[in-house]
Amino acid sequence: MIGSIDCMHWQWKNCPTAWQGDYGNRKGQKGIILEAVAGFDTWVWHAFFGVAGSQNDLNVLGQSPVFNDVLGGQSPNITYQVNNTVYQTGYYLADGIYPRWTTFVKSILNPRSQKQKLFATYQEGYRKDVERCFGILQARWLIIRKVRPVCLMRRSS
Template sequence: MSPLLKDTYNMTEPYSSFHIAGTLYRKGYYLVDGIYPERACFVKSLSCPNDRKRLKFKRAQEQARKNVERAFGALKNRWHILKYPASYMEEKKMSEVMYTCIILHNMILEDEGNAICEYNENEIVPPTQAFEVGSEEYMSRRVLVNGVEMHHVLRKDLTEHIWNVNHIDLNTEPVGDLEGQFSDEDVL
């Protein structure tokens, strides 16, 4: 079983919900590239966007992924323990070190007045409940997570949402020579 999906299957992942295109999504998602399978928890980029709306989605996702890569670069620069693979550490300990570095980094940003969002220490987070592997609840959760249809619905909703966001520029990172290939009538 993939360690990435283990918490999702067990419903022990951090609580995350959001509204997109009038739909409430109760779980977060990972931005991934083309090597990942189509799953409800993965949002893959479009390999060949064929209109301006899909191109904007692709560019927005590429920008977000680059921001994540930059964030991990900043963490590596600040916390040297993350620079080198810790082959002597077990997986659980490496995970704890990573979370500790992220939390410390965010605390420093907040202290310097550079936090992106405010922390609400009074926020009530719903408790998580681990399912026994092989139980009916666990298996139904796996079916939901592996749903290809939900992957496409979420990606379509995100594409629509991003299309309506004005601050994403299609020309910031051109992909080949796309000028003149799309008209304003091109839609999903």
């Protein structure tokens, strides 16, 4: 696992007048988006602030350089085995909004068996690493703490 990926949205109270059209959302609020990949120790492996016009996590993902190393053949060597199948590509823990790509591992929506319930519990717990990282950023940096988050936690769909 490379880490947990998610976006943090927050209102930009003092957005410059010239930029307000670019950084407005559907509700007319001015905001900015931070995409981050964090590990279990809240180490940030990747951070990208959404560019002007980005309104949601998927738009940010489309413009983000998070996969540049993979596309350039410079991704970390990761080898792991699941059900007797060896994989050599890294993956990110993600919530339900992210696309169904092999690089994103999401929780099971309706776990039925005990094994599925255990997987979902662990996956959702580890995915919260990035949420904890956002909380630490807000606690330590006044500029982030002073603005009101639009959505830190989102229900998986």
